[in-house]
Each structure stands twice: as C-alpha cells, then as structure tokens.
Amino acid sequence: MALERWFRRKRPTRSDDNSPAGLWLKCDECNAQIYRKDLEKNLYLCTECGHHYKMPADARVAMLADAGSFERWSGTIKGADPLAFEDTEPYVKRLERAAERQKRPDAILTGAASLQGEPVALAVMDFFFAGGSMGSVVGEEIARAAERAAREGRSLVTVAASGGARMQEGALSLMQMAKTTVALEALSRAKLPFISVLTDPTTGGVTASFATLGDIIVSEPQALICFAGPRVIQQTIKQDLPEGFQRAEFLLQKGMLDDVVTRPNLKARLALYLSLLRGTLTPTATAAVGGEPGGAAV
Amino acid sequence: MALPFEKPIDDLSDRIEDMRAYASEQNIDLSEEISLLEGRLERLQHDVFENLTRWQRVQVARAPGRPTALDYIQSVFETFTELHGDRTLGDDSAMVTGLALLGGRSVVVIGQQKGRDTKENIGRNFGMAHPSGYRKAMRMFNMADKFGLPVVTLIDTPGAYPGVAAEEQGQAWVIAESIQRMSQLKVPAVAVVIGEGGSGGALAVGVANRVLILENAIYSVISPESCAAILWRDASQAPKAAEALKLTAGDLLELGVVDGVIKEPVGGAHRDPQATMRCVGARLEEELGALSSLSETELLEQRYARFRNMGRLESVT
Ligand SMILES: [Zn+2]
Numbered sequence: 238m239a240l241e242r243w244f245r246r247k248r249p250t251r252s253d254d255n256s257p258a259g260l261w262l263k264c265d266e267c268n269a270q271i272y273r274k275d276l277e278k279n280l281y282l283c284t285e286c287g288h289h290y291k292m293p294a295d296a297r298v299a300m301l302a303d304a305g306s307f308e309r310w311s312g313t314i315k316g317a318d319p320l321a322f323e324d325t326e327p328y329v330k331r332l333e334r335a336a337e338r339q340k341r342p343d344a345i346l347t348g349a350a351s352l353q354g355e356p357v358a359l360a361v362m363d364f365f366f367a368g369g370s371m372g373s374v375v376g377e378e379i380a381r382a383a384e385r386a387a388r389e390g391r392s393l394v395t396v397a398a399s400g401g402a403r404m405q406e407g408a409l410s411l412m413q414m415a416k417t418t419v420a421l422e423a424l425s426r427a428k429l430p431f432i433s434v435l436t437d438p439t440t441g442g443v444t445a446s447f448a449t450l451g452d453i454i455v456s457e458p459q460a461l462i463c464f465a466g467p468r469v470i471q472q473t474i475k476q477d478l479p480e481g482f483q484r485a486e487f488l489l490q491k492g493m494l495d496d497v498v499t500r501p502n503l504k505a506r507l508a509l510y511l512s513l514l515r516g517t518l519t520p521t522a523t524a525a526v527g528g529e530p531g532g533a534a535v
Numbered sequence: 536m537a538l539p540f541e542k543p544i545d546d547l548s549d550r551i552e553d554m555r556a557y558a559s560e561q562n563i564d565l566s567e568e569i570s571l572l573e574g575r576l577e578r579l580q581h582d583v584f585e586n587l588t589r590w591q592r593v594q595v596a597r598a599p600g601r602p603t604a605l606d607y608i609q610s611v612f613e614t615f616t617e618l619h620g621d622r623t624l625g626d627d628s629a630m631v632t633g634l635a636l637l638g639g640r641s642v643v644v645i646g647q648q649k650g651r652d653t654k655e656n657i658g659r660n661f662g663m664a665h666p667s668g669y670r671k672a673m674r675m676f677n678m679a680d681k682f683g684l685p686v687v688t689l690i691d692t693p694g695a696y697p698g699v700a701a702e703e704q705g706q707a708w709v710i711a712e713s714i715q716r717m718s719q720l721k722v723p724a725v726a727v728v729i730g731e732g733g734s735g736g737a738l739a740v741g742v743a744n745r746v747l748i749l750e751n752a753i754y755s756v757i758s759p760e761s762c763a764a765i766l767w768r769d770a771s772q773a774p775k776a777a778e779a780l781k782l783t784a785g786d787l788l789e790l791g792v793v794d795g796v797i798k799e800p801v802g803g804a805h806r807d808p809q810a811t812m813r814c815v816g817a818r819l820e821e822e823l824g825a826l827s828s829l830s831e832t833e834l835l836e837q838r839y840a841r842f843r844n845m846g847r848l849e850s851v852t
Contacts, residue, residue, distance in 0.1 A: 317847035319790060320781045324766035342851050373846030380843065402734075402756045404766070407780045408792045411756040412845035414735060415742050418714045419842050442756070444707035445695075445735040450715060464707035464735070465697030469761070473697050483702055493705050 264288055280500045289457050289500055291437060294346040294363040297396055301359060301504050302350035310349065310358075310385065311378045315342035319373075320407045328405040331367065339366045343374035344399075347382040349391065353508035355517070358386035361396040362443070368400035371443050375403075376413025379447060380420035383431070387423035392430040392511050397448040401441020414446035421450055430514040432507055435462050435485070435494070453495045453510050456485035457503070462493075538594050540583060544802065547576050580801045587751070590774035592783050593759060595751040596730050600805035602812055604631060604646025604689040607729065610809070611816035612637050612644060621670035624704060629660045629692070630668030630740075632675045637687065638820035643679040645672050645740055646689040649730070663696035664736060669709040672740050673716045685823050686717075686724040688740040693758065695736030710739045717742040718842065723826035723834055725819060728752045728793070729804075744829075744838050745822050746792070748784045749811070750799040754792060755782035791845065 260273055266288035276283070280300060281290040292300075298307055315336070322328040336342050344366035350359050360382045362369045379395065386393045402410040424431050433451030435444075437460035445464050456462060463483040471478060481487040485497045498506045512518035537545045551572050558565040587595065595601070608615050612635035620626040631646045647664065650656025679686045695706050717724065717740065726743035732754030748754060762780060763772035781787075784796040797818050800807035829837065
C-alpha cells in the first residue's frame with residue numbers, strides 16, 4: 238500500500254516537471270534526449286520509443302473528452318486531517334503544498350463529458366498529487382462520480398494512477414476501498430457500463446477496490462499493477478521476481494485484464510466498448526470508431 | 536512469552552507464587568501478606584494496561600497465547616463444521632470457514648487463522664490469506680445468502696499475503712470482489728477484529744452491518760513497521776508510526792470505523808482467553824439478535840450507508 242515513490246529521493250522522470258532544468262529529459266526506456274514540449278504534444282509518449290510516461294490528469298481529460306464537452310464535478314471538497322498526522326512533516330502541510338502545485342484540492346479530477354458522443358463520467362487520478370494516494374476525498378469523488386453517472390445515465394470511465402491508500406488518513410483511507418466499491422452498485426443497478434483504465438502505477442488499495450471492479454478493465458502498456466509492491470514481495474520471499482512480473486502484459490496473460498491498449502488508441506477503444514455495451518453502435522459508425530478490435534495492442 | 540512491559544507484572548505474580556509455596560511448605564499463615572501483594576498486583580495490572588501506548592497495544596494484539604479465530608470458533612460456537620476449499624485454486628488454511636450454531640442459531644462463520652505455535656503458524660501462513668482464501672470466503676457469502684444464514688467473521692491477519700503466486704492469481708482482484716460480495720449480503724453480518732486487522736486483507740471480510748473490535752486489537756491501513764519504513768525510512772520507528780496511525784480500538788471508535796469495543800480482561804485477552812471468548816460470544820449473540828429484526832432491504836441499506844459515509848471531508852472555501 239506504499240507511496241514509496243512519492244517519498245523516495247531518487248524519482249523516475251517526472252513528466253510534469255515544468256522547471257527550467259526539466260526542458261529536456263532522457264528517456265527512462267531508450268535513453269534518447271527528448272524535448273519536453275515534444276513529449277507533451279505526443280500524449281506523453283517518448284517520441285523515439287513510444288514509452289508511456291505518466292500523463293497529467295488534465296491532459297488525460299483533454300485526450301478522452303470530446304472538445305469542449307468536459308464539465309468538472311470535483312474540486313468542492315478537500316481533505317481534513319482526522320488523525321492530526323505528522324511524520325517528518327505535518328500532513329496538512331503536505332496537502333497544502335500538493336494542492337498549490339497541482340491546482341486542485343486532492344488527487345482526483347472528475348466530471349461529465351462526452352467520449353466520441355457517448356455520455357460518460359470521467360474520474361481521473363492525479364499521480365502527481367501525493368502519489369495518487371486514495372484518502373477520504375479521492376474516495377468520495379469517485380463515489381459521487383459513480384452515483385451521479387447512474388442518475389444521469391452516463392457510463393463511468395476511471396483512470397487509475399495510484400500508490401495505494403493514503404496512510405496519513407489511517408483506517409479511514411482503508412475504508413475508502415469499501416466506499417468506492419459500494420457506490421458502484423448504483424451503476425450496476427442502472428445497467429450502465431463501468432470501464433476501468435489502469436495506468437502506471439496502480440497499486441495497493443486502489444487496485445484492491447474500484448479499479449479492478451470494472452465491467453471491462455484495460456491497462457496501458459508496461460504499467461505496474463499490483464496489490465503488494467515488488468519491493469515488499471522481494472523482501473518477503475527473498476528471491477528474484479519473474480521477468481515482467483506485475484506488468485500489464487504479464488497480467489493480461491494471467492487473465493486479469495481484458496486488454497492492453499496504447500494511449501493513442503485508448504479513446505477509440507473506450508468508445509467502442511461503450512457503444513457495444515450500450516447497443517448504440519451502428520454498422521455505419523464502425524468505420525468512424527476505428528481502433529483495433531480483437532487484438533492486444535502493444 | 537511475556538511482553539516487555541508485562542515484566543513487572545510477571546515479577547510480582549512470581550513473588551506471590553513463591554510466597555504461597557513457602558507458606559504451604561513451612562505451614563505458616565501468610566494470607567495477609569499475600570492478599571496485600573495481590574491487591575498491589577491488580578493495581579499494577581490496571582496501571583500498566585490503562586496506559587498502554589499504541590505500540591504496546593500492537594504487541595498485545597499480536598501476543599502469543601491470544602485466542603485465535605479457531606479458539607473462538609471452538610469455544611463460542613457449537614457444532615462447528617468446517618467446509619474446505621474454494622472450488623478453483625485450493626484450500627487456504629489461513630482462512631477457516633464453515634457452519635456452526637451460535638446461541639441456537641445456524642450461522643456461517645469465517646475466521647482468519649494465525650497459528651497457536653510456530654508449526655501451526657507456518658502451516659497457516661501466519662494468517663495471511665492467498666486469493667484462494669478470499670474465494671473461499673466468497674463461496675461462504677453465497678451459501679449464507681442462499682440459505683438465509685447470518686455471517687460472522689473473525690478478523691486476525693497481518694494482511695493478505697504479498698507473494699508471487701498471490702499476485703499472479705489476482706490478490707487485488709479477489710479482495711475487491713470480496714468487499715463487493717460481502718457488501719451485497721442479504722443476511723445480517725457481524726465482523727469482530729480479534730487481533731490484527733491488517734489492511735485490505737482484513738477489510739475483504741470486514742464489510743459487515745456491525746464491526747466490533749476487542750479492546751487491545753488493532754485495525755490499520757498499513758502495519759506500523761511498513762509505515763515507518765516508508766515515512767521515516769526506518770522500520771525501527773514503528774512505535775512512532777503506531778502512534779501516528781491511530782490504530783487502537785478507542786481511536787477507531789472515535790473515527791467511526793468500528794461500532795463497538797469489547798472489553799478484555801485486565802492484562803489482555805492472552806491472560807484470560809476463556810473470559811475473553813465468553814464476552815465475545817455474548818456480544819455476538821446480542822448483535823445478531825438485534826440485526827435479525829431487519830429486512831433484507833434494511834440490512835443492505837444500513838451496510839451501504841455505513842461504508843458510504845466513511846471519511847472526513849471539508850468544503851473548499
Ligand atoms: Zn524512449
């Protein structure tokens with residue numbers, strides 16, 4: 238359930254780094270020098286090798302929502318500090334700083350949109366806010382999005398990116414796993430689709446709750462998806478882990494995912510799923526949807 | 536076997552024993568002295584146990600000799616009949632399930648089982664279930680619904696097992712499914728955290744109408760050791776993490792995570808397992824009795840509301 242990465246000094250390349258030092262970055266995967274502006278224009282994919290970098294939540298919404306269709310729901314609630322938690326620094330200070338930097342009160346962005354004409358609720362996690370950890374606010378926003386989607390006849394699309402539960406909210410963050418899960422019931426009753434997109438990384442309490450309860454679950458290539466992180470497992474079993482362990486392609490083979498879909502194909506693929514599930518796909522519309530039905534895009 | 540902070544208590548009770556032995560050996564009357572010391576022992580136990588730090592409670596929650604799920608099942612329930620296997624992957628001995636009578640009522644009981652000694656502990660994987668364990672629990676939820684039997688779960692696990700096979704078999708997926716399945720039970724469900732409520736692995740069988748906890752049990756999103764390793768980068772800061780995580784029965788009652796705390800005998804459940812188990816049994820009967828008057832819809836709505844309202848929020852100004 239760790240936020241290890243958030244607290245680790247040496248971090249992987251931050252795709253949201255806007256500092257002058259961050260103008261250029263060296264690709265984690267192929268070592269190519271990439272101009273950051275090019276990365277942003279390229280859906281945060283390496284321009285050389287296509288490596289999928291973490292995508293900021295706003296860019297993700299812009300990619301998935303039809304132009305001008307997004308209407309934000311989240312942002313009216315913020316975290317309390319029920320435990321008066323303090324480690325090397327008070328939790329409220331961490332929250333304030335993250336809120337200021339990310340320009341939102343917590344690690345989630347939700348709202349209504351149309352996705353190739355399909356009415357959806359989008360709930361996109363912001364990994365750059367406290368490692369996308371799920372506390373009371375993230376749980377509540379997801380629950381509200383699911384329930385409002387059910388009321389408004391929208392499908393739900395969530396995009397997970399999370400280090401797990403937010404331990405600074407103690408057992409209350411654990412309870413968000415149950416909260417988000419029970420809220421999905423409204424969608425089920427309304428027979429509305431819930432599609433869960435897992436991105437790098439999706440771990441701990443988020444993986445073990447709403448994110449793996451989608452009618453359809455897809456992942457981006459190479460995403461780390463797990464309950465316990467690789468480091469924890471290595472410490473437990475004291476052995477090397479199998480090649481590709483806990484990565485999207487590995488989990489697809491193990492039968493845990495419906496498909497692995499590259500970012501440029503994601504929107505069309507989601508639209509296809511939604512229209513097939515809702516019976517709104519007409520033969521003439523098929524050509525417009527495109528995508529690569531049937532195959533695992535890698 | 537004694538916990539570090541129990542040493543003065545053990546020393547004093549050893550002295551009382553010695554004095555008794557001496558008195559009977561020498562055939563002299565030391566009853567006045569002995570009763571004086573006994574009074575002092577009781578006060579000492581009270582003082583120590585009223586003022587336990589959170590980290591000390593973590594130690595009590597994990598103490599050897601503390602009654603395990605099977606101890607409760609064998610003493611509180613009657614005619615326990617174990618049912619094995621998840622019908623897919625195997626039979627997980629860290630999750631014990633079956634049918635039993637409780638106060639004359641047929642119930643489905645699910646217990647997370649730690650070992651009572653090292654050998655059993657290894658056999659039971661220290662109470663850490665694999666996906667198979669959660670699948671078995673879900674099979675029991677189905678059975679409970681089909682036959683209209685109330686569900687009792689006894690929670691005591693460091694967490695779901697973090698291993699290669701567990702991950703490959705979808706540990707996260709089954710925990711999510713188990714949470715969902717349990718939330719949809721049409722029958723009354725009561726959960727009791729009897730020792731360690733370790734994270735998602737505990738919550739997977741904790742989505743009950745009533746969630747109770749023993750006085751010295753804990754329920755947490757992460758173990759103090761792992762929390763310390765991440766936030767302080769030093770697992771030996773676990774006592775600090777335990778304080779920060781507010782994982783004791785009293786804390787959880789205040790946060791609304793649990794509905795009630797079951798008192799333990801002075802000195803903790805491991806000092807008097809029989810008395811502890813009697814208390815839990817009586818409380819379970821009481822809770823099931825109260826829930827039995829609710830309709831299916833009321834049970835579902837109550838459970839939904841209980842978990843839907845978890846958390847603390849503020850409005851953005
Ligand atoms: Zn590259």
